[in-house]
Amino acid sequence: MAAAADSSGDGGTSSGEKTIVLVSSDNSARFEVREAAALLSQTVRRMIDEAGADASGDGITLPDVDAKTLAKVLEYCNKHAPASSSSSAAEAAPPAEGEEDLERFDREFVRVDMGTLYSLVTAASYLKIEGLLNLTCQTIADMIKGKTPEQIRKTLGITSEFTPEEEDEVRRENAWAF
């Protein structure tokens, strides 16, 4: 791989863009991604700032994200990353793909089982990727919308620990005119 002229020792793709290596929590997987994609995560951005320019040669380890989740998250980041790789312009530049295309991608992206969805939402929260966090939270919110408490329990797999008295009290507290 040709090193980019502006990279400080990181590997570069043949197109000359700067890349960053992210490592999953169990050290089992290393992912090399475009800087623009990686910087969608505020946490990664902060880690890079802290570590300094040339410390990222080893890759940045993300202690709270396992390999499978990280792969999925990076799938999102790669799709949503801005076209420009310069970090200062990264936010202002629009993503490389079209708007509709992205929406379709997002819809498909969250059609996963609950376990994966849960991992994604916690990863997005830890990595501070706003787009992904909004997307996953919205998805879960959509699952809750319009449901009765019992249906919500079933969907999310929660058992209520209310005693009958507590249940009564809560219902009374929350009893609306409907």
Add this chain to the structure above:
Amino acid sequence: MADVHGDKEAGLEDDDFPDDGPLDPEEPGEGGEPSSGGDEEEEDDVDGLASFLESEILGSSDEDPIDQEPRQQEEDGDAAKNKRKQGSGPDGDGYSGSGSEGEKTKRARREEMRRQAKGKAVAPQIDTGMFSNIPPELFLQIFKFLSSEDLISCALVCRFMNAAASDETLWRRLYCMRWGLASNAKFRECAWKNLYIQRDREDMVEFVRNTPTEFKEYYIQMQAAKRSQIPHPSEVNDDKVMLDKTVADQVSSWKNSRGLTDEAVKGHSCSGNTCSYTQIGDAYICEKTGRVHVCDDACREFVLDQSSGLLLCTISGHCFERWLCPDDEWDADDTFQDLQQAGVVDEAEPFMGSGRYARAIMLGYNCTDEKELEDALGLC
């Protein structure tokens, strides 16, 4: 309509609660006992009439088969630790503990500290199912997208969700969306959830009283529909809906002067490290996108600063004490000064950036007394 009133209970019992048996938990809003226990101080009749009409018209349709869950079945020993209700003073350790060692312990400890630091009596994490380790903040993120109706449903699911769904910031947003904010409203003293419910009830009563009979149905439906109003995605992360008129106008004109529109900017994550902000009253406006963060006692943008043990809002630089009583007036400047003098904040925070947060800290270091600090912070 004495008849109606009299029959109300019976009628409702028949229609809405087909399953006999102990305390059906499935119905989110009872609708059946507005005067249960005689709590309603005024206008029982109108209120009762309103709710009766509503439930008749809207009909709480209950399609799914109701499984009578054996209520005696509590969760295991963990349930005993989960007995904490919302709103009961400083947090103790109702925290159930993740139990499992290894990699979970670190995260659990961090979360516990965070929870304790918040000083609010949030119930510990959901102990069952997929979401067994989800932190409370994350649930706030999810609940941001829900309407008031849904929040009420969620409150009935389990203790944890009850606490999370009663969070005041959520209700403040919903209140402001629906009714706007009067100029003299005081954020700090409001119990937003109760305010919302109360105002909704008042509105309904008024509607029932003032509308001619032939329109009642229609109006009641319209009213009820407002409860399923969900926050627009652009409103979820931008606090501008929570500004009172005077501040909102100032914010608008500031934004116009910078060529920023009200449109939400996608893909931008505001944070104290990357953005600079302009302050107008309690509102902090991101200078890049015009997104507004309202920073007051109900601020939720804080992070736990490990060294000082305080909660710091990354956007405004405000410090919140660990056990924050919502009614107390706190003085951020004092806190900061104390920190400084105690030598606790004595080295650059790891996440220094170019944002306001960083600048506030740097400025704070160099001040010799409170007055200087105040001046300095005013400049940020």
